[in-house]
Amino acid sequence: MIISFTEENYIKAIYSLASKSATQDVSTNEISNYFNNKAASVTDMLIRLADKKLINYQKYKGVTLSAKGQKLAIKIVRKHRLWEVFLLEKLNFKWDEVHDIAEQLEHIHSDELIDRLDKFLGEPKFDPHGDPIPNSNGQINSIKAKPLVTFTKKGNYILMGVCEHSKEFLQHLTLIGLKIGDVIKVEDINSFDNLYKVKINNKHTLFFSSKVASNILVESKK
Amino acid sequence: MIISFTEENYIKAIYSLASKSATQDVSTNEISNYFNNKAASVTDMLIRLADKKLINYQKYKGVTLSAKGQKLAIKIVRKHRLWEVFLLEKLNFKWDEVHDIAEQLEHIHSDELIDRLDKFLGEPKFDPHGDPIPNSNGQINSIKAKPLVTFTKKGNYILMGVCEHSKEFLQHLTLIGLKIGDVIKVEDINSFDNLYKVKINNKHTLFFSSKVASNILVESKK
DNA sequence: AAAAATATTTAGGGTAGTCTAAATTTTATC
DNA sequence: GATAAAATTTAGACTACCCTAAATATTTTT
Ligand SMILES: [Mn+2]
Ligand SMILES: [Mn+2]
Ligand SMILES: [Mn+2]
Ligand SMILES: [Mn+2]
Numbered sequence A, B: 001m002i003i004s005f006t007e008e009n010y011i012k013a014i015y016s017l018a019s020k021s022a023t024q025d026v027s028t029n030e031i032s033n034y035f036n037n038k039a040a041s042v043t044d045m046l047i048r049l050a051d052k053k054l055i056n057y058q059k060y061k062g063v064t065l066s067a068k069g070q071k072l073a074i075k076i077v078r079k080h081r082l083w084e085v086f087l088l089e090k091l092n093f094k095w096d097e098v099h100d101i102a103e104q105l106e107h108i109h110s111d112e113l114i115d116r117l118d119k120f121l122g123e124p125k126f127d128p129h130g131d132p133i134p135n136s137n138g139q140i141n142s143i144k145a146k147p148l149v150t151f152t153k154k155g156n157y158i159l160m161g162v163c164e165h166s167k168e169f170l171q172h173l174t175l176i177g178l179k180i181g182d183v184i185k186v187e188d189i190n191s192f193d194n195l196y197k198v199k200i201n202n203k204h205t206l207f208f209s210s211k212v213a214s215n216i217l218v219e220s221k222k
Numbered sequence C: 001a002a003a004a005a006t007a008t009t010t011a012g013g014g015t016a017g018t019c020t021a022a023a024t025t026t027t028a029t030c
Numbered sequence D: 001g002a003t004a005a006a007a008t009t010t011a012g013a014c015t016a017c018c019c020t021a022a023a024t025a026t027t028t029t030t
Helices: A005-020 A028-035 A039-051 A067-089 A098-105 A111-120 A167-175 A210-215 B005-020 B028-035 B039-051 B067-089 B098-105 B111-120 B167-175 B210-215
Strands: A055-057 A063-065 A155-162 A183-189 A196-200 A204-208 A216-220 B055-057 B063-065 B155-162 B183-189 B196-200 B204-208 B216-220
Touching: A005 A028, A005 A039, A005 A063, A005 A067, A028 A039, A039 A055, A039 A063, A063 A067, A067 A098, A067 A111, A155 A167, A167 A210, A204 A210, A210 A216, B005 B028, B005 B039, B005 B063, B005 B067, B028 B039, B039 B055, B039 B063, B063 B067, B067 B098, B067 B111, B155 B167, B167 B210, B204 B210, B210 B216
Parallel strands: none
Antiparallel strands: A055 A063, A155 A183, A155 A216, A183 A196, A196 A204, B055 B063, B155 B183, B155 B216, B183 B196, B196 B204
């Protein structure tokens, strides 16, 4: 069965929206917001995806991925994240540059290619943004890290990933001298405006806005 | 200007057909044979490509690439061949496996990507089939090697490339123990059936059919 | 529980790229 | 140079994917 570029993007979007939202079902409007297209176009595509048994679709009730759709979504995510690692590690792109190119590369069809790429890269477990890379069986390590805002205690944390993936946000983090693996020592949390006073790698001190604190994923350091 | 996957494939086909045929102009039928589609579909596309100033098209007269089309074709060829080198050198694919995947990868849009890939691979001058890789300015070294059949003298030759790129032909060469760079010593050319008696790398002796002899490109060894 | 607001689907239409069948132009043959 | 054959284009239609406008279903508000 041939699955188009566009269909793959819908499947990936449904996967991503489902994982982010509380409810299981993804609505037509959520999808059209995601793509900045019209709800009517989405309905059109949902019917096609349902015909191909990639989703479970009931009029007016939203959609879930079928087992087949789930498998496909994870495969695309695996490809996307492995290509991002390739671009960063081998071609020396920056972490804010890899996503757009990976959006194209994730649609290359070849199981052999992706498994060889995986080996070539040393079977990495995380992509440049800290997101876990599914293995070839489709298993993903769920991520334990949580947004820094959810922690209210002073102490040492390690930057494990980001929630927000935009170029702007990633460039901002780079600008303030923050990268994955850095040790973030929370020295103070202002009770009025929730500003975090932190020290990075025991070197430079700075302040995290709540925008930053809510979009970086950390684990507390043992 | 957005150029589709399909349009890129037409441009590449016209480039390839023009370089192979004696006449400059490429005919509608040549293109439809190449793609195994209908002449009417080709005409349709030629009109679109002419609208985009990628080709010079006159009804019933065939087409040539415009300067813009030429530049695009060479860029796609560059990408194709660099990805083939990547697949062979870095991911250990065989030379008969790389083409199909490169057919997909050649359509990834990113100048930065292709230039970094080029550097990563050490700026290779030839692809796994001996075809020259255009540089980032679009310059290509024309290939000096000629099909073995064009040589009628005994002596030592070096295998520089292949004319025929099919999986079957490449696998056949591998099977008879022939790869690029090998020294082919022509010991005899049968005057009746034109069979070439050759010794490979001064080791094993075998016979080349005219099918093989006409599809391998060699240079005489100094 | 009716009315209003929102979400979703249906209807009809557009472009890209393909097809078949018919019309037209070019080339080959006598 | 007329006629036949081959090449090419035109006409009309189909699918994928998108749109707008209208219809319908669901949810929220009163
Ligand atoms: Mn990404
Ligand atoms: Mn990522
Ligand atoms: Mn190739
Ligand atoms: Mn090649």
